Amino acid sequence: xxxxxxxxxxxxxxxxxxxxxxxxxxxxxxxxxxxxxxxxxxxxxxxxxxxxxxxxxxxxxxxxxxxxxxxxxxxxxxxxxxxxxxxxxxxxxxxxxxxxxxxxxxxxxxxxxxxxxxxxxxxxxxxxxxxxxxxxxxxxxxxxxxxxxxxxxxxxxxxxxxxxxxxxxxxxxxxxxxxxxxxxxxxxxxxxxxxxxxxxxxxxxxxxxxxxxxxxxxxxxxxxxxxxxxxxxxxxxxxxxxxxxxxxxxxxxxxxxxxxxxxxxxxxxxxxxxxxxxxxxxxxxxxxxxxxxxxxxxxxxxxxxxxxxxxxxxxxxxxxxxxxxxxxxxxxxxxxxxxxxxxxxx
Amino acid sequence: xxxxxxxxxxxxxxxxxxxxxxxxxxxxxxxxxxxxxxxxxxxxxxxxxxxxxxxxxxxxxxxxxxxxxxxxxxxxxxxxxxxxxxxxxxxxxxxxxxxxxxxxxxxxxxxxxxxxxxxxxxxxxxxxxxxxxxxxxxxxxxxxxxxxxxxxxxxxxxxxxxxxxxxxxxxxxxxxxxxxxxxxxxxxxxxxxxxxxxxxxxxxxxxxxxxxxxxxxxxxxxxxxxxxxxxxxxxxxxx
Numbered sequence: 001x002x003x004x005x006x007x008x009x010x011x012x013x014x015x016x017x018x019x020x021x022x023x024x025x026x027x028x029x030x031x032x033x034x035x036x037x038x039x040x041x042x043x044x045x046x047x048x049x050x051x052x053x054x055x056x057x058x059x060x061x062x063x064x065x066x067x068x069x070x071x072x073x074x075x076x077x078x079x080x081x082x083x084x085x086x087x088x089x090x091x092x093x094x095x096x097x098x099x100x101x102x103x104x105x106x107x108x109x110x111x112x113x114x115x116x117x118x119x120x121x122x123x124x125x126x127x128x129x130x131x132x133x134x135x136x137x138x139x140x141x142x143x144x145x146x147x148x149x150x151x152x153x154x155x156x157x158x159x160x161x162x163x164x165x166x167x168x169x170x171x172x173x174x175x176x177x178x179x180x181x182x183x184x185x186x187x188x189x190x191x192x193x194x195x196x197x198x199x200x201x202x203x204x205x206x207x208x209x210x211x212x213x214x215x216x217x218x219x220x221x222x223x224x225x226x227x228x229x230x231x232x233x234x235x236x237x238x239x240x241x242x243x244x245x246x247x248x249x250x251x252x253x254x255x256x257x258x259x260x261x262x263x264x265x266x267x268x269x270x271x272x273x274x275x276x277x278x279x280x281x282x283x284x285x286x287x288x289x290x291x292x293x294x295x296x297x298x299x300x301x302x303x304x305x306x307x308x309x310x311x312x313x314x315x316x317x318x319x320x321x322x323x324x325x326x327x328x329x330x331x332x333x334x335x336x337x338x339x340x341x342x343x344x345x346x
Numbered sequence: 347x348x349x350x351x352x353x354x355x356x357x358x359x360x361x362x363x364x365x366x367x368x369x370x371x372x373x374x375x376x377x378x379x380x381x382x383x384x385x386x387x388x389x390x391x392x393x394x395x396x397x398x399x400x401x402x403x404x405x406x407x408x409x410x411x412x413x414x415x416x417x418x419x420x421x422x423x424x425x426x427x428x429x430x431x432x433x434x435x436x437x438x439x440x441x442x443x444x445x446x447x448x449x450x451x452x453x454x455x456x457x458x459x460x461x462x463x464x465x466x467x468x469x470x471x472x473x474x475x476x477x478x479x480x481x482x483x484x485x486x487x488x489x490x491x492x493x494x495x496x497x498x499x500x501x502x503x504x505x506x507x508x509x510x511x512x513x514x515x516x517x518x519x520x521x522x523x524x525x526x527x528x529x530x531x532x533x534x535x536x537x538x539x540x541x542x543x544x545x546x547x548x549x550x551x552x553x554x555x556x557x558x559x560x561x562x563x564x565x566x567x568x569x570x571x572x573x574x575x576x577x578x579x580x581x582x583x584x585x
Contacts, residue, residue, distance in 0.1 A: 013473050013477035014473055014474075015472055200451070201445050201451050205442065205445070205446065207438075208431045208434070208439075208442045211430070211432050211433050214425075214429065215429035215431065215490075216414075216446075217413035217414045217417070218391060218413055218414075218422070218491075219414075219447070219490055220414050220443070220447050221442065221446040222414050
């Protein structure tokens with residue numbers, strides 16, 4: 001095979017051996033470093049930090065189906081909303097702890113994901129058509145919630161306030177560090193699950209199916225089962241964000257749970273941080289989370305040069321759009337992808 | 347397979363084809379471009395369903411079975427146009443195939459490394475498979491098909507795109523697979539020297555139909571075969 005020996009692969013083509021263990025260690029170290037954070041941060045900033053965590057959980061979930069799985073979802077609001085509604089419905093109507101409600105929400109979201117996945121894949125929807133079908137399912141749930149007495153129609157739910165603070169009911173003093181810790185714990189578990197997923201048989205099958213579905217089937221990968229399980233896992237993770245969101249903000253309604261903007265919030269952090277990477281969604285959330293507040297502050301007290309912004313609505317949306325355009329143009333692999341390239345080249 | 351047919355928009359790509367491959371033998375399939383060779387493979391491997399006819403593996407009817415089930419039943423295939431899992435390493439490509447065939451996650455990398463060694467692409471094991479040259483991709487196809495230790499191997503032009511010096515080791519590997527592992531091989535090939543050397547029996551397809559079948563010698567001497575190739579000399583001086 002002398003002829004082939006001369007064709008040396010380029011340096012960049014050599015992939016680092018997978019190191020799931022190392023990722024988990026990095027995650028553990030980060031967790032320990034972040035635990036004291038709420039004790040240092042002023043309350044307003046802490047609220048931003050919690051929002052970052054909620055974004056991160058949503059995006060880590062989205063990234064499993066759409067990044068690793070390559071099945072673009074424009075309807076992750078469905079899973080976020082099912083997590084939110086299942087937990088709050090159980091809490092309001094049956095006094096069930098939101099922790100248990102969260103688990104129930106995961107099951108409901110995963111089952112819905114299985115159904116969506118089965119129908120979309122059964123009819124061989126691909127690309128934009130697949131994405132649109134996920135969007136349609138989320139919209140269907142939104143309209144269903146608005147028109148259903150079973151979940152209070154358009155009014156939605158308020159989380160009942162308790163007299164005493166309680167871990168069981170995930171309710172603490174306003175601005176208490178516990179909220180951050182709960183969010184951090186959930187985020188860390190979500191990221192750990194996505195790391196373990198990538199190292200698992202299911203995860204490795206998922207990547208193979210994403211890269212070439214037919215070839216995967218030809219070597220014996222059960223393509224349909226792999227896709228559906230991946231969607232279910234993705235849905236379950238994003239639903240956790242919904243349940244936590246509702247407990248944190250004490251309120252959920254059909255638009256806030258199932259609206260298109262929720263789906264976009266699951267997509268954007270992953271796109272900005274790096275689609276199909278382990279750390280991308282969390283990094284993207286870190287970039288996006290504070291953006292709302294920065295734009296809100298700008299609206300309230302614009303610096304002299306930006307006086308014309310005073311009192312204008314929609315600035316956050318414009319900032320999102322600008323940021324997204326810049327990222328896609330300048331960092332096509334997202335922030336994390338760009339950092340990784342830098343490090344590797346050194 | 348018996349009386350298998352498949353049409354695409356009224357065009358009969360495979361028309362009432364029947365043949366049997368003896369266990370442990372090497373069956374060559376030749377035919378001009380568009381004769382239906384790849385379609386035949388797709389029918390056998392389950393990638394497409396036949397309109398009529400049946401396919402058996404041993405005594406089991408595998409007609410219309412999903413591709414991954416055919417694969418798990420012990421029949422692997424390669425693709426004429428190489429289809430690697432492009433974002434991952436060569437090793438991972440083969441490890442996934444091993445796991446899909448039932449190897450445990452724990453053993454998959456070791457099994458994959460062995461297969462890669464045997465196929466002769468060890469020097470590329472940690473390379474992103476999308477950046478392999480054609481010669482590497484062809485052998486990666488073979489490695490991935492072998493990872494599940496198939497009993498029957500369908501090879502779609504594994505030698506095409508290789509320079510003659512690269513063909514010899516692949517042919518030696520195929521012979522070793524039959525001799526040492528008892529693998530039954532069915533291969534589509536344009537390179538007649540390889541067909542002559544490897545095949546116990548050759549099936550000639552033309553316009554979706556079986557033109558003839560017989561030993562390599564009989565086939566190359568048959569005037570109908572020469573006719574079908576339209577003067578295209580069915581021998582290849584290379585290698």
